[in-house]
Amino acid sequence: MRYVVAKDCPEAVALLNANNGARLLAGGTDLLVQLKQGAAKPNILIDIKKIDGFGNIAAEEGGFRIGATVSGAEIGAHIALKAAWPGVVEAVELIGSTQVQGRATMVGNLCNGSPAADSVPAMLAAGAVARVEGPGGARDVPVADLLKGPGRTALGSAELVSSVLLPKRGARAGDAYLRFIPRTEMDIAVASAGVNLELDAGGVVVAARVALGAVAPTAILVPEAAAALVGSRLEASALDACATACEAASNPIDDKRGTAEFRTRIAGVMATRAAKTAYTRAGGSL
């Protein structure tokens, strides 16, 4: 196995293009584990941490562009970003421990393709857009369109994600992310939910996005759950309808981490709880 430090994005893309079986290395907190287990056997590791600009968090048209190698710790320490997208930031900050946070990236979390990845439902709820670079140049792809299945994304074999944009949103808006794990940390989501709400002056939800993690082959958006919240002030009936829609959209596996029945129920609970937090963050009062 070769290890190469790419000096810029075109070089990384060229290396990907030239090598079947290449893998990009960001924080390495997924990849190194896979190497150790023998689950990944790349012939070349392309380290993208030295690429200029990949490590930046930049304000852009009222939103934030987060570079591919920005670590969880850096995201957590960014005050303006945290104020604008508290739900995405709390999702990223849930990844691993203090040590893992120093390395793990949000983009790596996305590209690893785990259905239980914590930042992904939050990004889906946020309507995040990934910038994808490949041999043909750059294109912008909604994060929702990148998810394909456990361990799979829609990226071409010579493509990479250089950054993710969290778009601008209205003043009376808020988001939240919650996951269920049997312990309090160092665990994988059994079910999770990201919710992003916009309110009018009277506290009525005018726009909503609800996403679930760990209950389907990829994180999923649940438009029916979002629709249940729109027009409400999160009255019990709206929350119940949201939970029911989440349960209906869930299609989890039964495994050692939780039964399908349990995951399904918890998905609704996580969504309604996240909705309440997002609602208060948006300035609503319950």
Next chain:
Amino acid sequence: MKQDFKVLGTRPIRPDGLDKVTGKAMFGADKSVTGMLHARVLRSPHAHAEIVSIDTSKAEALAGVKAVITGDDFEDVDNRWTRYTMQNCMAQGRALYDGHAVAAVAAVSKKVAAEALALIEVTYKPLPHVTDVDEAMAPDAPVLHEGVKGRNLGDDVSGNTVGYYSFGHGDPETGFAEADEVIERTFKTAAVHQGYIEPQACLADLGADGRGELWCCTQGHYEVRRICAEILHMDASQLRVTASEIGGGFGGKTTVFIEPVALKLSQKAGRPVKLVMSREEVFRATGPTMSASMDVKIGMAKDGRITGAHARLRYQGGAFPYQMVMLGAMSAFAAYDLEHVQAEGWDVMTNRPKMISYRAPGAPMAVYAVESVVDELCQKLGLDPLDVRIMNAAREGSKSSYGPTFKAIGLVEALEAAKAHPHYSAPLAPNTGRGVSCGFWFNFGGQVSVSMAINADGTVNLIEGNPDIGGSRASISMMAAEALGIEFDRVRTIVGDTASVGFSDVTDGSRVTFAVGIATINAAKAAIKEMCKRAAMIWEIDEESVEWIDGAAHAVGHNAGTLPPMTLAEIAATSGKTGGPIAGHHEGAPDKAGVSFGVHLVDVEVDPETGFTAIKRYTAFQDVGKAIHPAYVEGQIQGGAVQGIGWALNEEYIYGEDGRLQNPGFLDYRIPVASDLPMIEPVIIEVPNPGHPYGVRGCGETAIVPPLAAVSNGVARAIGARLYALPMSPPKILKAL
């Protein structure tokens, strides 16, 4: 008994602390030598399979491979228990569980060793398997080993049932007839892992001259020596075993899993061999504790008096015969003074790794079942759970449920301390329940050797033969200092290798502070006797006129007051001229270990929408006899409580239909993490053990016994429904809600 201690009860800084926090301490995997090879073990992917053939030729032909071994490389041994251990280290003829070792390689690097493993061709013929205890006991179950069925067992149980025990007195049926309420329940508990941080590791060197050196991470290097010498057909004297620092054991390192393999590879390759288990191997192939299936029936009168009690315990202990349910049956009702009681137990084999001890082995699950039924009776009869336990508590003079009559014990003191503690009367938050449970452990004495040298500068070196798994070097130094009448920091205690001090039993059974303590006190007495003799010689008076008081020789009798006391340092300084080095040693087998009781209180909050449990408050009361180093004792109580909480809530070995372990790692084998827990408040109770000069009972194991039922009782009271199986993971609690 001595009461006015100078050193005991203080909290000196741990002598092994600096090395451990700076990374200097040498653990099992930390030692390397020139010319060393790296070993890897090939393991069965089948729960049960005949090994039709193993072709190692391709692996042997790989450049850099220096030795390959299989079960055929091991000659038979006479002792059947040693044979089981050997066949657990390396399968012979059949693979008995997922992860069972079938071959091993020693090569010039880990990489080559891994490549060689992939070149070994094993042909398996899968056989029917069984991993559940009740299924394994059923008459039609696939039997792991023929001819080992327990004596006196009928056709209603399979040949996997290797032992049956019964303890008690009176007649439980008579007791049930006297009861106002009788409850009978069936419980299940999962197999759980000790959760030590350090995987097993060793470095073996067995030369052509037949002399061997073995460095390993173990709780008992003399036991390692015995087993390995038998398996390798060596004289014990020719195998020197050195115990490394140990990254946790909790009973899991009281036997061997890899050492005979490393020695055999070294013998074959003619070079030192290092073998380090991965975490996955630790889970698949070392011993967890038993899983259990249990029926408990208890009768209670309206006033809370327990009139009769009966338990049937079925333990699953893995792929070889073992004896452990006995300790469960003995512990089950130990906290109660009962007229009519019986506890029966069955040891059962399954296609799982061979069980090994885990802190109070056998007791926590039995006590969980008993304490759950007692709690349910208290709820049903509207009685206070502590009052009921105080009413029925075993005390000095009680005939225990397992036979002996208790001497001075501290159960009532612990229960009363719990009742008086502010925790017990604190208001409860919503969705929160308060659980109570007693716990018990025997503690143990066993064989021990200690050698003590008085140095010319007035300091003391002490060699013991028990690996220090809980701070015993400090406690032993403290007892030496107390006995000699000198300061703690004048004494340094080390754990000697098998060639430098006499035989010592394994560090288990909460025995070290008790047994090594007695040997230390006796070694000090021997040294004191010699020092008094030297003083008498210098003073030119007879030995009988010299007494040792507060670290110095004093002239007594008609010489009293005529001579200034002579300190240890003064006597030591002239020892070269008064007869040579001064030392003391003691070898023995003290057998008056004192049993220890604990009482735990826990507040458990349950999220009614998710089944998530949070431990909000935890207080653990324990009679330890005498706390030599209270901080270590508190650590033992806290550690035991935490392990028991994990057992109650989320820990379990999960086997699939295919008989394979599904969670061989700490991600899906969930021990509690620090943020899951409140500060566990330990409350030390000291009712001295009359069998130890300072009153020591041993304190390491009792604390893991009460938490299972305490947490379960808390959950039952929080949600108004009771679970009868552990772990109480969120899906199971949500279902019960």
